[in-house]
Amino acid sequence: MNCIKWLTAPLLALGLTACASYYPIAVDVNPAPAQVGGGVYRGQTLALSSADNRASDFIIQIEQKDKSPVVVGAANNLRLQMEQALAQGFSTQGAFIEQGANTRATLELQEVLSRVIRGHISYDVVQKVRVQLVLERDGRRVVKQYRRSAQQEFPGRLHPELAPVTEALNQQLSLMVQDILADRDVQSFINGN
Template sequence: MKISKGCITALLALSLSACASYYPVAVDVAPTVDARAGVYRSLPITLSSQDTRQNDYIIQVEQNNKKTVVIGASNNIKVQMQQALAEGFSTQGALIENDAPVQIELELQDVLARVIRGHISYDVVQQLRMQLTLKRDGSTITKQFRRSAQAEFPGRLHPELDKVTAALNEQLSLMVKDMLADTDVQQFVGSQS
């Protein structure tokens, strides 16, 4: 029996789309906030954010001899990070206002978890890079924040994306904690009197 090229191409496309359809289009991003109270005494700040990432996806699944699958965030990651920072600054005692003397801008530069297929497991390599720019009375400071982590999760056929998402959320939460605990940020915000 002879199979035509068109039939083989159609079967190959169907099998590839079946693999890709296993994965969701997006996952929930939800960083949590861990901040200590009493850092600021009702000091007003303005908080804004921008997303300058080159890609809008946050998870990239790489498997041998298969097309790379990318997965985005089902909610706006920039908004999630800004809200987490706002909650943290508020817990620390800052007042989030419009047109405050101190303006803080969060810039998302890189948020990616690469899921790489091994023999009986998946390696998850996470890279996060963000920047805070603080301005007050003509003074500006810029702080770069980076986090990277690697974990291994079992799985023969497909990675468990709930574990990958939880690991990414943990790194995003730690990034927020790093920003809120940064002494340069605290001194710059706290010196407005």
Template sequence: MKKLLLAASIMALTACSAPTEPQLNINPEPVLASQPVVKGKALAVDSRDLRPAQFVAVVDNGEKSVQPLHAKQNLRLVMQDALTRQFGAQGYTIDNQSQSKLRLDILEAMVNVKDGMMSHDLSSKLQIQLVVESPKGKFVKRYSGKSARSGAMSASVEKMEEAMNNLIGAVLKDIYADPELNTYLQENL
């Protein structure tokens, strides 16, 4: 009995010291306007993560081994924060009690990695949907982006982070510069 208890204790300690899977640091840069473009318009911002899987990268090393990688932070909250900062810099007052609501739906956010000993291929996809509801109506629009790059040697976690952060940043720029969205917000809030 003592030997069994000792073996179980050793296995438990070994499991605690086993290396953890790497995680990606997702920290996109929102577009911050130098001058506010609106005044006195309040907006509540919310978000939903509608992805079927919660990991942000999949690494396939070709040996029938596929490794999913998660983000260090909650992707939904990171993207909601970036969007809130972006709209705040445009002059919108972010107020959870506002009758006008903007919801961010994350539909897809993934970096697919084909990893070999001498080279790697990164393929990133992002698809989100913005839903604006105000007393005057509803606006729904999807934004998406894709990127692909190749490199020498094995793909690092930093390269995967850079791919996803750059892609989210590009989609945030599209949102910032979207005349249809900006016109709707200015006329209907």
């Protein structure tokens, strides 16, 4: 009988941790390159940098009734991914990205989160993305705020599949990059107007 108690405790603990470890600790985030037209800039130079000012570094939070939330991070550097997508977009539009350029742009991540909320036979996914772009040149400074949010429902009785959640988040991040690249105020500032 004592042997059974000795085996039961570790098996119970293993079973409980198996539920928590069902989800990966990180997922790949990779915003798609922006599909933008060229000819916006005629060889203007731009120094581009980024900062991650988010309160938390996880990007997915899974919420189930009577359970502690499970959080999932990004497997790659989200700040760098967004900066590279933006740099590629500016380059496609005709700008040259150079570190010592007189015109500077800093992309600041403020919130990137997908909340996965358990329903009866499905999961609601609420996504919020918020970034700020700071443009500077010759003592002049322009700050632009960008926000995107979306809500979707995914089927699932036991556990939500994270692949479609990650894909939906990638889509929001890609649209955010396109919003910045299409912003007339940004284009005007970089062009020196």
